[in-house]
Amino acid sequence: MIAERLSVPDVLAKPRDHAVICTFGAQLDFFEGPLWRHVSRAHNRIVLADDVVLAGQLADLASGGSRLRHINRHYLATPITNVGSAHAKLLLLVDAAGGTLLVGSGNLGIDGYASRGEVFYRYDTTDTNATYLPEFQAAKDLLDLMALRGYLDSQARKHLDAVWADTPWIWAPAARPAGVRHNLVEPLGDQLIAAVANERVLELLVHAPFHDQRCEALRRLIDALQPDHVSVLAQAGRTSVDPAALANVLAAAPGLTDVQLASAPEFPDTYLHAKFILIRTSTRSITFTGSANLSLAALWRTDRAVGERPAGNIELVTLAQGPPQHFEDLLNGLDLREAPEEVANLDVTYLGDHETAPTDTRPRLLRGTWADAKLTLVAAGELPGGELSLIVAGTVTPGAVIRVGTTYTVAPSGDAATALDFRAVPVWLRVAAEDGDVDTTPVYPYHPASLATLLTGRRDPDLLRKAGSLDLEAYDNDLAGLLDELDATLVIDRHSLWRLARRSPPPDTAGDGKGGPHQAWEDLNFDALRRHPRLAQYETVTRHADRLEATDLQIVLSAITDYFRGFGDHDRAEPAAVGPTADQVEGAYDVDLDDTTAILPGENDDMPTDETIEEYEAEGEEDEERERRRLKIETRNRLAWQRFAERFTKALRDRDFLEVVGPRVALTNAVILNHLLALLVAKGVVGPDKGIGYQIELWAFLFGDATSDGYIQTLSDEDQWAAMEAFDERDAAVTIISAVDLAVQLTKQHDLDALRTRLRNAWRRILTAPTLDFTPDAMRRASQPGVRPAFKLAASLAGFAKESTRREVDGALAASLGVDRSQLIVRKETVKRGRQVATVEVVGITDPAVELAPGELTAAFRAAVVADPAIDYVRVKHLGSGVVATWDRRLHDCWRYDPAGDDPVDLGEPTDVDPRWLAAADALAGRAAEASAA
Numbered sequence: 001m002i003a004e005r006l007s008v009p010d011v012l013a014k015p016r017d018h019a020v021i022c023t024f025g026a027q028l029d030f031f032e033g034p035l036w037r038h039v040s041r042a043h044n045r046i047v048l049a050d051d052v053v054l055a056g057q058l059a060d061l062a063s064g065g066s067r068l069r070h071i072n073r074h075y076l077a078t079p080i081t082n083v084g085s086a087h088a089k090l091l092l093l094v095d096a097a098g099g100t101l102l103v104g105s106g107n108l109g110i111d112g113y114a115s116r117g118e119v120f121y122r123y124d125t126t127d128t129n130a131t132y133l134p135e136f137q138a139a140k141d142l143l144d145l146m147a148l149r150g151y152l153d154s155q156a157r158k159h160l161d162a163v164w165a166d167t168p169w170i171w172a173p174a175a176r177p178a179g180v181r182h183n184l185v186e187p188l189g190d191q192l193i194a195a196v197a198n199e200r201v202l203e204l205l206v207h208a209p210f211h212d213q214r215c216e217a218l219r220r221l222i223d224a225l226q227p228d229h230v231s232v233l234a235q236a237g238r239t240s241v242d243p244a245a246l247a248n249v250l251a252a253a254p255g256l257t258d259v260q261l262a263s264a265p266e267f268p269d270t271y272l273h274a275k276f277i278l279i280r281t282s283t284r285s286i287t288f289t290g291s292a293n294l295s296l297a298a299l300w301r302t303d304r305a306v307g308e309r310p311a312g313n314i315e316l317v318t319l320a321q322g323p324p325q326h327f328e329d330l331l332n333g334l335d336l337r338e339a340p341e342e343v344a345n346l347d348v349t350y351l352g353d354h355e356t357a358p359t360d361t362r363p364r365l366l367r368g369t370w371a372d373a374k375l376t377l378v379a380a381g382e383l384p385g386g387e388l389s390l391i392v393a394g395t396v397t398p399g400a401v402i403r404v405g406t407t408y409t410v411a412p413s414g415d416a417a418t419a420l421d422f423r424a425v426p427v428w429l430r431v432a433a434e435d436g437d438v439d440t441t442p443v444y445p446y447h448p449a450s451l452a453t454l455l456t457g458r459r460d461p462d463l464l465r466k467a468g469s470l471d472l473e474a475y476d477n478d479l480a481g482l483l484d485e486l487d488a489t490l491v492i493d494r495h496s497l498w499r500l501a502r503r504s505p506p507p508d509t510a511g512d513g514k515g516g517p518h519q520a521w522e523d524l525n526f527d528a529l530r531r532h533p534r535l536a537q538y539e540t541v542t543r544h545a546d547r548l549e550a551t552d553l554q555i556v557l558s559a560i561t562d563y564f565r566g567f568g569d570h571d572r573a574e575p576a577a578v579g580p581t582a583d584q585v586e587g588a589y590d591v592d593l594d595d596t597t598a599i600l601p602g603e604n605d606d607m608p609t610d611e612t613i614e615e616y617e618a619e620g621e622e623d624e625e626r627e628r629r630r631l632k633i634e635t636r637n638r639l640a641w642q643r644f645a646e647r648f649t650k651a652l653r654d655r656d657f658l659e660v661v662g663p664r665v666a667l668t669n670a671v672i673l674n675h676l677l678a679l680l681v682a683k684g685v686v687g688p689d690k691g692i693g694y695q696i697e698l699w700a701f702l703f704g705d706a707t708s709d710g711y712i713q714t715l716s717d718e719d720q721w722a723a724m725e726a727f728d729e730r731d732a733a734v735t736i737i738s739a740v741d742l743a744v745q746l747t748k749q750h751d752l753d754a755l756r757t758r759l760r761n762a763w764r765r766i767l768t769a770p771t772l773d774f775t776p777d778a779m780r781r782a783s784q785p786g787v788r789p790a791f792k793l794a795a796s797l798a799g800f801a802k803e804s805t806r807r808e809v810d811g812a813l814a815a816s817l818g819v820d821r822s823q824l825i826v827r828k829e830t831v832k833r834g835r836q837v838a839t840v841e842v843v844g845i846t847d848p849a850v851e852l853a854p855g856e857l858t859a860a861f862r863a864a865v866v867a868d869p870a871i872d873y874v875r876v877k878h879l880g881s882g883v884v885a886t887w888d889r890r891l892h893d894c895w896r897y898d899p900a901g902d903d904p905v906d907l908g909e910p911t912d913v914d915p916r917w918l919a920a921a922d923a924l925a926g927r928a929a930e931a932s933a934a
Contacts, residue, residue: 008091008113011102011122015041015488015499017095017457018163020143022048022316024087024291024355026057027109028077029066035113036070037480037640041488042093044454046159047108048143048152050086051079051380055441056360062393062426062442069478071424071444074462076451078156079366080146080314081380082303085354088182088316089291090139094167098126101136103180103290103318105274107355112273116264116333119274119289121318123180127169134178135318136170142182142316149184149303151314153367155446162455183292183315189217189299192288193224195319196279201225205278205331207233207262209271210293211241212353215249217299225279228255233262233336235272240351247343259339259346268335278330285326290317295353313354360441368427368445370420375445377408377429383440387432391439392416393425401429420445457533459485459552467672468559470679479637479685483644489552490672491535491665493651497524500532526660538665553668560675560730642686645694648673652701658711663719666711671730673698678739681746688746692755695739699762703769706761712771724771733772737782740766741793744800757808764801767920776930783928794928801921804868810843812867813876816860819847831875834891843876852876852883854907857896861887862910869918 012019012035019042021031026049031039039045049057054077061068071077080086089112091102104120106112123132147157164170181191204227211218222230230253234241250257264270277288292298292315301312339346364380375390388401390410397416402409408429412420419425426442453461463478463485470479491497501524529535537551648669651657658666677698681691704710712723727733740763747756766772776790783790806826814821825844830837845852857876864874872889885896887909897904 008102008106008120011091011100012038012041012093014093014100016093016099017166018042018044018046018093020046020048020090020092020094020160020163021108022080022086022088022090022092022143023108023112024050024085024089025053025107025109025112026077027107028057028068028071029061030110030113031075031108032068032070034110037484040074040481040484043457043459043488044159044162045075046156046163047075047077048080048086048146048156049077049108051081051366052085052364053355054079055364055366055443058426058443059360059362059441068424068444070481073424073447073450075454076155076159076446077444078153080151081366082146082149082151082314083305083311084297084301084303085313086146086151087291087298087313087354088142090142090316092136092139092163094136094163094170096127096166096168098124098129098169099136099167100124101132101139101180103135103139103316105289105291111271115270115273116267117270117272117274119276119330121180121289121320125169130169130172130175133169133172134174134176135180137174138178138180138182139316140164140170142184142314145182145184146314155367155369155448155451159451159455179318179320181317181319183298183301183312184303187300187302187312188288188292188315188317189221189224192221192277192279192286192299192319195286195321196225196281199281199283201227201279201281203227203229203231203278203280205231205233205280206276206294207272208275208292208294209235209239209273210295210352210354211239211246211350212295212297213242213245213350215241215245215294217294217296218246219249219252220300221277221294222249222253226254227279230255230257232257232259233334234259234339234346234348235263236261236347238271239348240353241348242350243346243348244344245350246346250343259343260336261339263335265333265335272334276330280324283324285322285324287320287322287326287330288317289320289330291315292317293354297353363431363438363440365428365440365443368443369448370445371448373411373417375410375412375420375427377410377427377443377445379406379408379429379440382406383408383429384431384433384438386434386438389430389432390416391428391430391442392419393427396430459489461552461555464489464552464555465559467556467676468562470676470683470685476633476637480633480640483637483640486556486672486676487644489534489556490669491538491661492669493647494654494657495647496534497529497657497660500529500534501525529660535661535665538661538668556672557668557730560672638686641680642690645673645677645680645686645691649694649697649701652697652711663711663715664722667719667723667726670698670702671726671732674732674739675730675735678735678742681739682742688743688750689752689755692743692746692752692759695743696755696758696762699736699766703762703765703771705765710765710769712769720771727771728773731778731781733774733778734781736766736772737774737778737793737797740800741782741788741797744796757805760800760803763797764915764917764921767801767917774924774927776927779924779927779930790928791925794924798921798924801917802868802870804870806841808867809864809871809874812863813843813860813874816863817845817847817850817852817856819845819850823847825879829875831886833873833888840873840875843874844879845876846879848880850878852878852881852885852896854896854905857885858907858910861885861894861907862913865910865913866915869913869915 019039026047028047031047089104089106093100101123102120103123104118106115106118106120112118123135125132125136143160146152147160152160181188204222204225206218206221218232230250232246232250246259250259262272264272275290275293279286279288297312298315301309303311303314305311363383366378366380368375368377382405388403388408390397390399390401390412392412395416398413399410424444426444428442429440431438450462463482466478466482467486470482491500537553540551540554677691677695680686681688681695700710702710702712704713712720715723740759743759746752747759779790779794783793810824810826811821814824823846825846826841827844828839829842830839832838833840850856860876861874864871873887875884875886877884882899883896885907887894887907892909894907894909895904896907
């Protein structure tokens with residue numbers, strides 16, 4: 001258990017199956033933005049928020065143009081409908097192996113989750129360490145009681161039931177009372193006083209950003225505890241408290257009192273939103289931290305009215321005990337100084353006894369459901385009388401709205417229905433009342449079919465389908481979301497297996513294939529792991545993904561197949577339109593104003609006449625900020641995908657991992673990685689130097705390189721046949737042709753010479769791979785008529801295979817002759833080639849130990865041809881002895897001449913050098929001709 005000011009996104013970095021967030025306010029644009037790539041690793045994602053605040057924040061998002069992409073489709077955002085405020089704040093990450101619980105002061109938002117002004121207690125548990133089990137059970141009790149009392153709707157209850165069903169350890173008997181406390185049964189103040197148990201209180205120190213108007217909550221606390229010393233912390237200009245009321249309460253206290261001004265070290269403007277009560281006795285300290293302010297509604301009431309006592313808020317706190325010095329530990333993160341003025345003159349004002357609720361007074365919708373082409377809306381109360389209209393993303397939608405009590409149903413028109421099918425869009429009702437139109441607050445409807453996938457352990461099918469085309473921008477948050485979906489779907493490397501086993505990978509199992517300690521790795525139960533659904537789905541990859549039982553892996557593979565199914569069908573006629581598509585209704589039902597095209601000034605470049613200079617400059621600053629944000633997201637996505645590709649390719653070198661998962665997993669992953677890398681490079685998501693390097697590693701793994709055979713050649717005949725079928729079914733040949741062609745152009749454009757040589761060597765091996773067939777159809781589909789037709793594509797790839805450099809030829813000659821390349825001097829000389837005089841390059845050899853014997857020369861000529869099969873003339877000369885030798889392909893002339901002898905000696909031509917890749921490269925032209933004629 002840790003009480004700390006922490007960055008909540010860091011806590012979310014460790015994936016769990018279920019994520020439950022309980023909050024007063026919910027900045028869902030933050031949730032779907034910076035937080036999404038962390039929280040999306042959980043498959044069941046729930047946000048529970050105060051109903052009034054949530055309605056106001058959704059209204060602000062809808063009217064302000066911020067677009068929510070995932071709400072109530074890929075996560076559940078639902079209101080808590082108790083009488084008072086739902087003020088409790090927790091974050092629960094759990095699965096069958098354990099979990100993390102945060103209980104504190106921060107709301108869901110950038111300030112609440114990353115600010116220095118918040119405090120959380122953190123609890124961690126595993127299925128083998130139940131030290132903090134009572135705290136998790138207290139969080140469950142809070143959520144269960146809210147559901148039991150009708151504060152949560154049936155959709156929320158269904159998702160919470162899935163949480164508890166997947167966490168069997170949470171049902172174990174608790175060994176002690178929980179440190180986490182809520183107020184749904186007993187007021188928190190009474191629980192705190194009971195914990196003190198009549199001990200003499202030496203010091204009471206309190207801080208809260210909100211007090212009630214008369215400071216009655218603080219007065220009751222002082223009366224009950226009778227402390228020797230009371231300290232009240234306040235933040236100048238920020239704490240909501242009536243200074244006169246505070247002065248009166250402190251004046252009546254039995255002991256010493258003081259007020260201290262608090263601020264965050266180095267960040268004095270940080271809003272201190274943390275709430276805590278600290279009590280010190282002679283033997284211990286008692287800390288009371290969490291959501292509760294110093295108000296009657298928070299400390300001295302439950303959620304329901306009892307007699308004359310009205311209903312209070314829903315609150316959640318940590319009640320912890322420790323040694324007396326622990327009292328001071330919690331204050332180390334604050335700068336404190338004595339208030340220089342009288343309490344009644346403090347620079348504070350009473351603003352209300354908790355966070356300001358939205359001022360939106362419109363009739364409020366609680367929720368909506370979109371299912372079976374019918375939209376059902378539920379209001380918090382009956383709406384005013386009058387004709388009702390449905391508004392979808394700001395557009396009035398035809399359709400009769402049927403009113404039954406507080407429930408309203410409508411079957412929207414085709415365009416609106418299409419928008420609701422494909423997008424998360426806000427909807428609301430408009431009432432034609434006598435005094436004018438009245439709009440309700442908007443809701444984003446539940447999509448039960450999509451939400452149901454969250455409860456099955458399945459990944460987001462919409463995002464998985466995007467793996468086929470990566471139809472996303474480099475700065476799109478969905479790109480990071482897709483990465484997380486793939487990571488959670490595939491078994492990529494050792495870390496994936498550790499996560500399947502629900503254990504953290506130890507640092508000594510990096511899996512580089514170089515040996516080292518593997519005791520922990522061997523402790524895994526591989527037989528059980530192979531039966532895990534994530535691995536078992538690899539055994540059914542040949543099923544069609546459009547069947548109901550399609551696995552997540554099948555969805556990914558089907559997306560790849562679909563992407564290339566029409567790839568290259570350049571002459572195929574477009575089907576006739578049969579109705580509006582999602583893209584066609586985008587304009588009418590899209591409220592993402594950040595993505596719209598700005599209207600530029602007129603031709604005279606003057607500012608619009610209805611804007612001031614300040615307004616115009618402010619717009620420019622907003623554009624600059626938007627661009628900086630776009631670039632930041634793009635950089636983050638680029639680095640994340642590079643790390644993902646690095647993990648993927650590193651696993652290809654991990655022999656132990658490959659042996660455990662078997663060839664079906666390895667080859668299926670290779671097909672997916674081959675496809676993803678091609679798209680990532682083509683779309684510029686990863687740089688060409690990194691992306692092409694990963695591609696070369698993948699192809700070398702599959703098909704071999706200059707020093708070793710590929711993985712496929714190590715398999716049985718049956719598995720090699722299965723590999724051939726997998727490559728053919730997923731159009732791997734088309735992908736590779738396209739990827740190599742683009743890589744050839746990029747390595748030249750960016751002067752990546754060393755990478756280009758590696759690419760050429762990989763391409764030569766690919767050309768002779770028995771599992772790939774570069775058919776005329778594959779050439780046609782990889783071509784771009786009018787831009788890069790099949791014949792041009794083939795000529796480029798064939799020429800690239802034959803490409804070599806002078807340096808490579810010289811290196812081959814030097815290696816064959818047993819000398820260092822530095823002992824070669826290349827210069828131009830004029831010689832006779834038959835009847836013609838020609839200028840040629842002569843390789844001079846300076847090493848006196850080299851004799852240039854006939855056998856050495858034959859081997860040297862052969863090595864030169866292997867390095868450059870297109871070479872047609874080689875001439876070497878020993879600079880010491882004057883021995884010269886020449887091979888002329890055009891004249892079929894190959895000889896050695898020693899000035900110390902008489903006549904030249906004929907040598908055999910290196911005509912036996914005919915690498916298989918050379919014939920395969922030449923055959924590409926024929927395939928291209930067939931493709932063009934087809």
